[in-house]
Every structure is written in structure tokens, then in C-alpha cells.
Amino acid sequence: MVSSTTRTAAITIIGGGIMGAVLAYQLARRGIGEVVVLEREAVASGSIGRATGGLRQQFADELDIIFAREGLRFYRQFIAEMQAEVVPTSPSPPPFYQYGYLFLVSDDASWQAMQGYVALQRRLGVPSELLTPQEVERRWPGLHLITDDLRGASFCPTDGYTDPAAMTHALMGAARRLGVVVYEQSPVVAIRTTQGRVQAVQTPQGALATPLVINATGVYAALTARLVGIHDLPVYPLRRQLYLCEAIAGLPAELPMVVDQATGFHFRWRDGGLLLGLPHQPSPEEEAASRALAATAFDLSLDPRVWPQIERVSTRRFPALAGLRLRRAWAGLYEMTPDEHPVLGPTEVEGFLCASGFSGHGFMHAPLAAQLLIDYLTTGKSSTLAIEQFSLQRFREGRLLPATRLL
Ligand SMILES: Cc1cc2nc3c(=O)[nH]c(=O)nc-3n(C[C@H](O)[C@H](O)[C@H](O)COP(=O)(O)OP(=O)(O)OC[C@H]3O[C@@H](n4cnc5c(N)ncnc54)[C@H](O)[C@@H]3O)c2cc1C
Structure with a gap:
């Protein structure tokens, strides 16, 4: 709740x-002060608390690779710095399981394309490599892959996974120690502007006078933007489901995140079990409801059609996964944009900035997004990527960014 002392x-x-957590931490670390975070429920209660936690640099698109490369560097440095602190910090960052991402490719066209993606990744300094099916079998014999129709695989040993909610808590904790004030159970319900400038935000507990608001509300960003009269922020939900199963004996201990590229089916270890996911296509009606931001599109109940698909897809390529025993399952929301790149930076309302729309890659991409925003706030320009290309204005003018999706 917004206290009477912080007004x-x-x-x-x-x-x-x-x-919100990466931005708060980076702002505080650079001494750009008097930062307040307002969270309507609890820290990490949104999409990040439901995410897989994958950090991969294997993308098909230059921008995605640049964002992810910086994300990985940032989290590794954060973990190292927190571990080096004389007094152990709490909450401490979770371990990063740097076992790589392994993409399995089974048709000629995708294999052709994958070779181009790996060349692009390598050009951008990512150490991805192409493997034959035989090399995959040799490196991970415990996977017991069906390789009959496999064309090959791409593997990046510096990719990996971690606990995204724990990382968010660690970052927010570090930001708090550096002076950031974080209020949970504090939904922003109104934003006051005069003459096109932000003046204050309103929560049920009270108002906070502020000249600068950063909209980091994930899949709810379009609704938050309406509070300042912006009705066309194109961020909309896409439901994804994850399944945590009992462990399967015999799988490698250092299991990479394994992705069957044809179907998108993927799995990795988590909490002593196997975490599995399979992207499923929304129906045209569901798609329309998402674009219209209908209440049903934010529904977090499980679509029962997905689990049978997972059983079918998984055992065809990995017979060792037959008879998976489900521990629990949940749904979360990707925060999509029309070109699957984020919306970052200023808007026509002075003092109202966007930081959302990571289209399912926000864990990896938030650190560079925070950096670009801070560069914008402090110097007006960035040494890495021009923030202007991520503006809300691009959608209005039909200047969508190129995007090639690998998963
Ligand atoms: C199943 C699944 C798997 C995923 N796997 C990965 C992955 O492997 N790697 C990866 O990089 N990304 C992954 N993602 C995507 C990632 O979780 C998101 O891109 C990321 O969480 C976006 O971060 P965010 O901070 O913008 O949004 P969120 O994490 O959703 O946080 C937004 C916060 O804003 C709060 N909020 C909303 N409205 C208000 C308001 N009016 N006032 C105050 N607070 C408000 C919400 O309560 C929420 O806590 C996955 C997502 C899902 C659903």
C-alpha cells in the first residue's frame, strides 16, 4: 500500500x-533515484511467475539475438555479483543451469533455414553449432531419440534455464536494498495528466505525485495505457500451458532444454521433475477475443486438449517419455505484439513510457530493454540499439519490425 510517507x-x-524488477534494480544501481514500484498483487505474480525460465540466444532474428545475448550476460553477472557479496543477500538469485538449448530439426526446409539462423547467431557472437543426428545420439545417449526422420540439430552450450520468479524476487530485493520502494497489493487505477503531462498515479490507498511513469504491466499494458487516454497499444494475451511431471529415470542429469522444432514441444528438468510445454494455436474466436482484450482472453484455466497432444508428440520422438505422470499444470499469458517485438520508450503523453510486449521472451529480453530505457532517460541515445525502432508509433504508421520466429 502507498504509505503516508511516500507521496x-x-x-x-x-x-x-x-x-519492473530489472528496471528498478538498474536505475537504483546507477543512482537514478527516488524510484517507486507499484504492483497490484505480489512481485512475480504475473507472467514471469508462470514462465519456463529459458535463457536462449538461438533465435532466427537479429534483434531477438541481441536482446537475449545481453539478457544472459546480465543475469550471469548479477548472480556472480550477489554471490560475491560479503554478507549473503536475501533473497539470493537462483542457480543458472547452463546446459544449453538443443533444437531438433526434422524436415529439409527447416534444416536449410536453421543453417542460416546458426550462421547469423555465430556472426553475432553466439557459439551455436549444427549437429548431425549421430552426434546428438553420442552426446546425449540417455535421450533415446528416434532419429529416423531427424535432419540434424542446433545446439548452443551457453544457453540454459533458471527459476524466473526467484530471479525476479532477487532483483527486486536488491533494488529495495538500494533504496527502491516497492508496494505490493497496490493496483494503479488511474493516472492524472494535465496538458498532456503525467502528474500522479492513483491506487486505492492513495495518490503518488510523479512526473514519470513506466508501464511495465506485461499482458495488461494496453489496459494501463488506457488510463492516460492511449487506446491503441497493441499488446494482447496468448495463453500458454506448462506441465510438471515426475522425473523419468535415465535422462541425462545435465539435460539441455530440448526443443522439437517441428511441433515446438520442449522439456527440461525442474524441481526434480520434468517441465514440458507445447505451443498450441488459438482458435479464430480465441484470437479475436485476445485482440479485443476481452475478459475471457485473460483466463488462466487449462485447455484440456493440450495434454493429449503432448503425450502424442513427446512419445513419437522420445519413447523414454512414455507414461509421463503429471504432478501439476498451469497456464500463463504471453504478452504479444503484432511484430513480436516489444514496445519501448516515450508516447505522446509526456512522462508516460512503455516497457512491455515481449511476446513470450520477456525474461531474456528485459535486461536490454531496461538498459535502452535508462539510456533514453539519461542521455537520450543508446550505444546498442536505437530505442525509436520500438516505439508505439511504428504500429500506427505500419512500420512493423521484421520478425522470424524459431519457437
Ligand atoms: C508459460 C510461459 C512460459 C514462458 N517462458 C519464457 C521463457 O522461457 N523465457 C522468456 O524469456 N520468457 C518466457 N515467458 C514470457 C515471460 O514470462 C514474459 O515475457 C515476462 O514475464 C514479461 O515480463 P513483464 O514484467 O513485462 O510482465 P509480468 O511478468 O506479467 O509482470 C507484470 C506485472 O504487472 C502487474 N500489473 C498489471 N496491471 C497493474 C496495475 N494496474 N497496477 C499495478 N500492477 C499491475 C501484474 O500483476 C504483474 O505482476 C513465458 C511466459 C509464459 C506464460
Whole structure:
């Protein structure tokens, strides 16, 4: 709740997800002060608390690779710095399981394309490699792959996975120690503007005077933007489901994130069990409801059609996965944009900035997004990527960014 002592903030971040946490931490670390985070439920209660936690640099698109490369570097450095602190910090960052990502490719066209993606990744400094089916069998004999129709695989040993909610809590904890004030159970319900400038945000507990608001509300970003009269922020939900199963004996201990590229089926270890996912296509009706931001599109109940598909897809390629025993399952929401790249930076409302729309890659991409926003706030320009290309304006003018999706 917004206390009676904190009535002003130089910078107000709405949303205590990974974007809010990385931004708060990086702002505080650089001494750009008086930062308040307002979270309507609890830190990491949004999409990041339901995510897989994958950190991969194997993308098909240059921008995605650049974002992910920086994300990985940032988290590794954060973990190392927190471990080096004389007094152990709490909550401490989770371990990063750097066992790689392994993409299995089974048709000629995809294999052709994958060779181009790996060449692009290598050009951008990512150490991905192409493997034959025989090399995959030799390196991970415990996978017991069916390789009859496998054309090959791509593998990046520096990719990996971690616990995304624990990382968010660790970052927010570090930000708090550096002076950031974080209020949970504090939904922003109104934003006051005068003459096109942000003046204050309103929560049920009270108002906070602030000249600068950063909209880091994930899949709810379009609804938050409406509070300042912006009705066309194109961020909309896409439901994804994850399944945590009992462990299967014999799988390698250092299991990479394994992805069957044809179907998108993927799995990795988590909490002593196997975490599995399979992207499923929404129906045209579901798609329309998402674009219209209908209440049903934010539904987090499980679609029962997905689990039978997982059983079918998984055992065809990995017979060792037959007879999976489900421990629990949950759904979460990707926060999509029309070109699957984020919306970052200023809007026509002075003091209202966007930081959302990571289209299912926000854990990896938030650190560079935070950096670009801070560069914009401090110097007006960035040494890495021009923030202007991620503006809301691009959708209005039909200047969508190129995007090639690998998964
Ligand atoms: C199943 C699944 C798997 C995923 N796997 C990966 C992965 O492997 N790697 C990866 O990089 N990404 C992954 N993602 C995507 C990733 O979780 C998101 O891109 C990321 O969480 C976006 O971060 P965010 O901080 O913008 O949003 P969120 O994490 O959703 O945080 C937004 C916060 O804003 C708060 N909020 C909303 N409205 C208000 C308001 N009015 N006032 C105050 N607070 C408000 C919410 O409560 C929430 O806590 C996955 C997502 C899902 C669903």
C-alpha cells in the first residue's frame, strides 16, 4: 500500500514483474533515484511467475539475438555479483543451469533455414553449432531419440534455464536494498495528466505525485495505457500451458532444454521433475477475443486438449517419455505484439513510457530493454540499439519490425 510517507516519486514503475524488477534494480544501481514500484498483487505474480525460465540466444532474428545475448550476460553477472557479496543477500538469485538449448530439426526446409539462423547467431557472437543426428545420439545417449526422420540439430552450450520468479524476487530485493520502494497489493487505477503531462498515479490507498511513469504491466499494458487516454497499444494475451511431471529415470542429469522444432514441444528438468510445454494455436474466436482484450482472453484455466497432444508428440520422438505422470499444470499469458517485438520508450503523453510486449521472451529480453530505457532517460541515445525502432508509433504508421520466429 502507498504509505503516508511516500507521496512522491521521481520515477514510478507500474508492475512488479521481471521488467519492473530489472528496471528498478538498474536505475537504483546507477543512482537514478527516488524510484517507486507499484504492483497490484505480489512481485512475480504475473507472467514471469508462470514462465519456463529459458535463457536462449538461438533465435532466427537479429534483434531477438541481441536482446537475449545481453539478457544472459546480465543475469550471469548479477548472480556472480550477489554471490560475491560479503554478507549473503536475501533473497539470493537462483542457480543458472547452463546446459544449453538443443533444437531438433526434422524436415529439409527447416534444416536449410536453421543453417542460416546458426550462421547469423555465430556472426553475432553466439557459439551455436549444427549437429548431425549421430552426434546428438553420442552426446546425449540417455535421450533415446528416434532419429529416423531427424535432419540434424542446433545446439548452443551457453544457453540454459533458471527459476524466473526467484530471479525476479532477487532483483527486486536488491533494488529495495538500494533504496527502491516497492508496494505490493497496490493496483494503479488511474493516472492524472494535465496538458498532456503525467502528474500522479492513483491506487486505492492513495495518490503518488510523479512526473514519470513506466508501464511495465506485461499482458495488461494496453489496459494501463488506457488510463492516460492511449487506446491503441497493441499488446494482447496468448495463453500458454506448462506441465510438471515426475522425473523419468535415465535422462541425462545435465539435460539441455530440448526443443522439437517441428511441433515446438520442449522439456527440461525442474524441481526434480520434468517441465514440458507445447505451443498450441488459438482458435479464430480465441484470437479475436485476445485482440479485443476481452475478459475471457485473460483466463488462466487449462485447455484440456493440450495434454493429449503432448503425450502424442513427446512419445513419437522420445519413447523414454512414455507414461509421463503429471504432478501439476498451469497456464500463463504471453504478452504479444503484432511484430513480436516489444514496445519501448516515450508516447505522446509526456512522462508516460512503455516497457512491455515481449511476446513470450520477456525474461531474456528485459535486461536490454531496461538498459535502452535508462539510456533514453539519461542521455537520450543508446550505444546498442536505437530505442525509436520500438516505439508505439511504428504500429500506427505500419512500420512493423521484421520478425522470424524459431519457437
Ligand atoms: C508459460 C510461459 C512460459 C514462458 N517462458 C519464457 C521463457 O522461457 N523465457 C522468456 O524469456 N520468457 C518466457 N515467458 C514470457 C515471460 O514470462 C514474459 O515475457 C515476462 O514475464 C514479461 O515480463 P513483464 O514484467 O513485462 O510482465 P509480468 O511478468 O506479467 O509482470 C507484470 C506485472 O504487472 C502487474 N500489473 C498489471 N496491471 C497493474 C496495475 N494496474 N497496477 C499495478 N500492477 C499491475 C501484474 O500483476 C504483474 O505482476 C513465458 C511466459 C509464459 C506464460
